Amino acid sequence: MLTINDISDAVRRGERITTEEAKILWTEAPLWLLGELASERKRQASGDAVYYNRNVHLEPTNICLFNCEFCSFRRREGDPDAWYMSLDEIEARAKELRGADITEVHIVGGVHPKHDLDLYCAMIRRVKSALPHVTVKAYTAVEIFYMIRHAGVSIVEGLRRLKEAGMECIPGGGAEIFDATLRQKICPDKCSAEEWLAVHRAAHNMGIATNCTMLYGHIETLEQRIDHLDRLRKLQDEAPGFDAFIPLKYHSRNNRLSEAGECSVEDDLRMIAMSRIFLDNIPHIKAYWVSYGRATTEMALMFGADDIDGTIGDTTKIYSMAGGVPRPSMSVADLEAMVAAAGFCPVERDSHYNIVERDRDNSAAEDVVTEQEREIPQQENEDIMQKDTKRETPRRKATPKSKDGFFARIKSFYGRRPIISHIILICLFGLLLIFGLNIGLKRGTRLGTAIEVPNMLGMNVEEARRLADIEDFRIVVRDSIFDVDLPGGTIVDQLPHTSAVRNVMVKPGRKIYVTINAYNRRVVDIPFVAKQTLRQAINQLERAGLTVAEIIYEPDMTSTDYVLQQYVDNTEILPTTKRKCYVGTGVTLVVSYRYEEQRAYAPRLTGLSLQQAKGALWDNGLNVARVVYDDSIEDIVSQRKAKVYSQSPKLGTAMSRGEEVTIYLSCDERLIDSMNVVAQQEQKAFEKQHREAMEEPADSLNNETEFYE
Ligand code: V47
Numbered sequence: 178m179l180t181i182n183d184i185s186d187a188v189r190r191g192e193r194i195t196t197e198e199a200k201i202l203w204t205e206a207p208l209w210l211l212g213e214l215a216s217e218r219k220r221q222a223s224g225d226a227v228y229y230n231r232n233v234h235l236e237p238t239n240i241c242l243f244n245c246e247f248c249s250f251r252r253r254e255g256d257p258d259a260w261y262m263s264l265d266e267i268e269a270r271a272k273e274l275r276g277a278d279i280t281e282v283h284i285v286g287g288v289h290p291k292h293d294l295d296l297y298c299a300m301i302r303r304v305k306s307a308l309p310h311v312t313v314k315a316y317t318a319v320e321i322f323y324m325i326r327h328a329g330v331s332i333v334e335g336l337r338r339l340k341e342a343g344m345e346c347i348p349g350g351g352a353e354i355f356d357a358t359l360r361q362k363i364c365p366d367k368c369s370a371e372e373w374l375a376v377h378r379a380a381h382n383m384g385i386a387t388n389c390t391m392l393y394g395h396i397e398t399l400e401q402r403i404d405h406l407d408r409l410r411k412l413q414d415e416a417p418g419f420d421a422f423i424p425l426k427y428h429s430r431n432n433r434l435s436e437a438g439e440c441s442v443e444d445d446l447r448m449i450a451m452s453r454i455f456l457d458n459i460p461h462i463k464a465y466w467v468s469y470g471r472a473t474t475e476m477a478l479m480f481g482a483d484d485i486d487g488t489i490g491d492t493t494k495i496y497s498m499a500g501g502v503p504r505p506s507m508s509v510a511d512l513e514a515m516v517a518a519a520g521f522c523p524v525e526r527d528s529h530y531n532i533v534e535r536d537r538d539n540s541a542a543e544d545v546v547t548e549q550e551r552e553i554p555q556q557e558n559e560d561i562m563q564k565d566t567k568r569e570t571p572r573r574k575a576t577p578k579s580k581d582g583f584f585a586r587i588k589s590f591y592g593r594r595p596i597i598s599h600i601i602l603i604c605l606f607g608l609l610l611i612f613g614l615n616i617g618l619k620r621g622t623r624l625g626t627a628i629e630v631p632n633m634l635g636m637n638v639e640e641a642r643r644l645a646d647i648e649d650f651r652i653v654v655r656d657s658i659f660d661v662d663l664p665g666g667t668i669v670d671q672l673p674h675t676s677a678v679r680n681v682m683v684k685p686g687r688k689i690y691v692t693i694n695a696y697n698r699r700v701v702d703i704p705f706v707a708k709q710t711l712r713q714a715i716n717q718l719e720r721a722g723l724t725v726a727e728i729i730y731e732p733d734m735t736s737t738d739y740v741l742q743q744y745v746d747n748t749e750i751l752p753t754t755k756r757k758c759y760v761g762t763g764v765t766l767v768v769s770y771r772y773e774e775q776r777a778y779a780p781r782l783t784g785l786s787l788q789q790a791k792g793a794l795w796d797n798g799l800n801v802a803r804v805v806y807d808d809s810i811e812d813i814v815s816q817r818k819a820k821v822y823s824q825s826p827k828l829g830t831a832m833s834r835g836e837e838v839t840i841y842l843s844c845d846e847r848l849i850d851s852m853n854v855v856a857q858q859e860q861k862a863f864e865k866q867h868r869e870a871m872e873e874p875a876d877s878l879n880n881e882t883e884f885y886e
Contacts, residue, residue: 381418726763
């Protein structure tokens with residue numbers, strides 16, 4: 178018989194739990210334990226980061242052929258509060274959003290009888306024409322299945338057309354609950370679970386990332402919840418492509434399931450935690466703030482969620498019509514404050530979970546969203562955010578009238594009993610003095626204490642956290658990289674920096690920002706980079722998170738440095754190939770050169786990082802032979818900091834295209850500096866000789882002269 182202890186030990190060891198174990202954990206584990214286990218898994222997946230984005234929803238219509246029991250959004254054609262946006266209106270709406278610094282438009286709406294695949298594609302095209310740089314996340318699998326069946330095409334063909342129109346990813350809606358009997362009860366018109374899963378499977382196989390959801394907290398059983406999660410986990414194993422899971426809490430207002438009521442906050446937290454623990458192959462768990470409100474969202478972050486969705490800008494009605502947050506809108510500052518209040522590090526992401534770097538001072542978006550925020554009266558917005566906690570701020574209770582009464586009563590007491598009043602005043606003064614001295618002393622002694630920041634490079638982040646607890650500072654993970662050779666969680670950078678020769682002292686409680694090696698290796702699409710210049714291809718690969726494994730040079734009649742073919746694991750990538758691979762995977766490029774340009778010269782590599790040195794070799798038609806580290810490099814972390822101090826063959830050596838150069842790296846700054854001086858002289862000599870060679874008569878150029886032996 179399995180116990181909670183056995184199961185939680187397995188979770189801690191990073192093992193997968195079964196559906197039976199999930200049921201035991203869900204029902205029997207104390208809430209704190211679920212929080213602890215889910216938080217551990219969350220930290221392994223995304224450290225301290227909690228993601229948000231700048232997004233809007235576009236709901237083109239609420240007229241829907243389907244009539245789900247839980248839906249408060251749906252209207253029939255002709256209903257007074259039904260809406261329908263024409264293509265021109267959609268485009269005009271998208272144009273209005275040009276000034277708003279959003280990165281994503283999420284399109285989802287009712288299944289309108291007039292909508293067909295062409296119209297759905299046209300909607301995306303109109304949005305993209307107005308907002309070309311914004312990602313369109315469009316249509317639930319339910320809408321997609323409907324439009325595809327209606328058009329009489331295959332799922333793959335339908336998705337291909339949507340993708341061609343500009344759809345980049347698919348939201349997770351429409352999953353509701355997969356159990357056939359319950360699905361038949363609450364949303365009988367919608368596509369079946371198998372059909373929903375088939376749409377997502379096909380999308381994943383085509384390299385289209387999607388999200389997944391589950392509508393919970395109505396009349397479903399725990400077994401039905403677990404069965405739903407299990408089907409998602411199996412699909413992700415079979416065809417990875419889910420970016421995030423979003424448990425959607427059922428809201429009961431204005432729909433036919435109202436009698437079911439709404440589940441408790443404890444149920445929400447258990448749901449979030451179990452999603453994180455059970456769905457061990459889905460990288461992100463989203464606590465959708467529009468559904469949960471501020472307080473529950475903050476708590477959800479302590480139960481394994483690492484995403485809260487985005488700014489929204491009051492653009493979705495699905496939740497407000499069902500009794501969720503009315504007019505949902507949050508500024509970036511609000512979202513970040515919410516994440517920080519829960520003790521995490523807010524990180525802006527794009528639709529593919531790439532980190533969005535912004536120049537904070539020049540960020541127009543902050544202003545734009547605040548502009549939208551201003552439309553909501555402050556009081557109303559506060560009420561919305563407090564909704565699920567029923568907290569009342571003391572400020573609201575203390576009216577000016579009651580303040581006047583209080584002072585008047587003190588005045589009259591002082592008039593009537595002056596001696597007692599004086600004694601009370603002296604006592605109060607004494608207490609204040611003791612209190613002040615106490616705080617002052619504590620501050621004073623703390624001021625004197627300073628902590629030496631340890632060098633944590635190479636340390637595991639959990640180990641660093643334990644050290645931080647003892648030494649009284651805080652670790653904040655501000656970024657992550659992925660290096661296949663490093664264990665997950667290894668600290669690869671820290672701020673403030675410290676080293677054997679540079680001690681840094683900080684006050685107790687101070688935050689130390691670290692960059693860690695991610696636990697999960699991200700999967701990315703392999704872009705087609707052939708038929709362009711080598712530099713363009715390398716840039717495109719780097720943007721996708723990939724690297725060059727090798728460059729094979731092939732003589733060509735017409736061009737030099739033009740990519741002819743690309744291979745991953747000996748398989749050629751064609752324009753039609755839809756393949757994913759891990760971040761950091763090397764791509765082999767076949768590159769052209771004209772016979773006259775067979776000659777290449779070893780470029781100067783001294784002082785460059787390994788990555789920069791590789792780039793310089795590729796730009797000069799050469800490859801990397803070996804990478805040799807000297808004794809100053811103790812571990813993989815210092816390898817990342819190392820610079821080239823020598824190379825073989827030397828700078829300026831005449832070589833043939835595709836030949837290889839060995840790179841020598843060190844962390845010894847004095848060595849690198851002195852070798853840089855040597856390299857500078859070599860460079861000058863090379864340039865001089867090269868100039869002279871160019872000035873010599875043509876026949877002497879044909880000699881196989883080497884500038885350096
Ligand atoms: O599929 C409808 C749900 C979904 C109610 O992918 C309700 O990033 C609660 O899927 N109470 C649409 N939920 C929204 C959705 C979504 C939202 C945010 C982010 C993402 C994403 C996806 O809303 C529907 C349905 O499951 N829903 N009515 C209701 N009364």
